Amino acid sequence: MHRSQIFFYILLSFVLGIFAGSFFNISKITALVAAVICAALIAIFYRRDSGLLNVKLAFAAFVTLFFFAGVLRYNAVNSKTHNLQKFAEAQERVVDPQNKHPIKVTILGYISNEPEVIGNKQRFSFYAKQLNVPPYMVVVEERVLITTELYPRYQYGDQLWVYGNIKKPENFDDFDYISYLAKDRIYTTLFYPEIKIADNLGVQLLSKYEYAKILIFKKIFVLKKTFEDSITRSIAEPNAVFINGILLGSRSQIPQDVKDDFSRTGTSHILAVSGYNITIVVMVISSFFILFLRRQTAFWFSLIGVAMFTVLTGAQASVVRASIMGSLVLLAQREGRLSDPRNAITLAGAVMILINPAILRYDIGFQLSFAATLGLIYVFPVLEKYFTKLPRLFNLRETFAMTVSAQLLVLPLLIYYFKNFSLTSLPANIIILPTIPFAMLLGFISGLIGIIMPFLGQFFGYFAWLLTTIELKIIKLLAAPSWATLAISFSWPMLLVSYCILVWFLRSLTKKQKVLSK
Template structure:
């Protein structure tokens, strides 16, 4: 057995330890492991006593090492959970306090309010480090980098009947909230200068989308391109849920995979070598993540996308799949809450694995279809294979989190998902060109608008 395969087993064991620990009491897990070790010990004793053939020492050692690493994964989750439940902010819960901090991300604006992630510097004059999620009116004109003095009551995130909001925020290392506090603006532009300029570019892209497209079409494109769901109405969100298409509006591994494949194909068609196209695409993905504000889910999706690109460059499926699992284990080592509580991480991880394992199968199937259909699909065969592969692997997560499975979703995804590469490509093209020359941007928005109108009609028809 090769070292890389053994290392793969170790990574899977670590992930399994974290995942199972998020569901069960650690004492129960430890008891089960002790039972397994006991049974394994009896097996080894009887095997050696009977003297039947050579003793399988190496598999037993590897299995024992996997059990130890499984326990380490369990321990890592429990340590993270202990610090989360004993966070310094929690002793101030249900108390009126004053914090001084900086808005660390672009405000999340929805139909009813806006949410500010505050990187806290001081609490009641005492130096402290951590984050507080503050809910304010959506009409407040706060932005990234604003330094604020906030006075209000801290509270612990609630646990709803069908949604554990407390665990959901754990992955962002947010353990307390403040609702509608008193806020005083102290100063502006206290954040990172480069990040602030990138958010300015994002706002210009958003403005071009809003200028050139109608409300629903612009809302869909903004969500697909920029991960910006603020313009999607409640009615449209419900229709997306009913038709099984809500996932297309959240930047995930599927979006990153589409962008990487689209750009790789485009650069190679322009005459770049595969190696050159690889490095340029990695640079683009890095810029894209910065442009949409470095959300944690998209950053993890970008890591998975990079590994997918690396797989294409190396041309070794087995190596790429092991690299993806290693990356997942590494990310979960630093933040063990990702595996259980971060849907974006789950979707990104499974989407890339789906592309690695299923895409070649779809490619071979498409080669066997009738000639005229093959000619028709030839320009999009690779993109279609990737899209279907990612969709199949992520389907269980989507069903689990939305609580139901809609057979309509199969039809709607077949009708819409293959067009996402064209929508994303055309969307970036007209939004960027609109910054340089507005009329040219409007002209380029027309084909994108046609595809978006088609998507809206499909959504309305099947909803």
């Protein structure tokens, strides 16, 4: 077996171990004992003079060892002590249910993400550094999700004193909200606490890394806000908020009826800076550059474009992960279709999962990004041959084939998570997705130029408005029929079966193409 194959199976086994750890209650002791047994089996079977059977048994034990290493990694992250969470749990036990007077605490820390505006309130992740419960003071390193009034508006990096009642999040309906927050390492919440600016009191508690990170990201978010305001000045509403949504992920101001239309047509991913969206955009941008530049030069220009896009969106963890996956697609395109980027994709995914194991099961964006990337690298070469009748003008043929390829692999996930299937999803995505990169490009140009020359920004903004108006009209038209969406219950075994069927179908197409080409 080639070394690259061994490397792939080791990575895959580690990822499967984390997957198993997230679904099944495998204790740390059980996983540790199993790992020790695997190590012993490797020592027994693997010798220089071993026969083929012994080598295979040693390899099986080696791969299994990494499986249990994945289980241990998930358990290690999942079983960490969280002081705020323990306090919230203890408070639930001691509070008198008749009086319901919970103990309020004071927390010192800073805002660790860009606050999100939701109606008449704002919500942000708060990185707690110190917990005060008189007469005790405890140093902590944990995130709390805070919901508070819309005003005063808070910014990333603001250092605050927060006084309120810590609670554990609760699941609702059939949505595992606790695990959803846990993927971002958030285990407690605070609703409408008393908040005071801490000025520089918190500087003593910040590490040099945190202090530098806050300074850098504050500048990034100021740049993002300037860019967002320029787009708002250059493009008429409601198209401006739509452009800001697809370009910067700022979707809080998008009208609810527009969001509903996108939901009914299975195109909600367009409104967010999702991995699916970024991967499609990366490929279209790359194809555009290849029209005018050599493949090598187009690769570097596209990579710079991805980096700029990541910074402008605030370099959120989800966007960074999606950009990495998109860059891998570029790498595969650069190396040519004959190369197999399997190990690069698996390594990138394994490293991301190693850093944060919870994203494998609970981060929809990561899953969509990974599925879309696989679709573009493996499905696109198979399906492209069926789009030969489409014109090559503006790379329409490749764009349509890429859209269908990505959509094919993310569709089961979308049905699984959102419990519905849009009958107009495929035509909506095929029609709209190829135009999104051009809308983003026009929005980007109008926003960038509008900062320096507002009148010129409005000139380009008109074309962005025209294109997005057509897009929004098409979405509204496809969302109108009452039969546009079907409610479907989709369990995870059905999800696995659907992907098995897809793999079988694609392998059949590949074999058929090989036979016809002979």
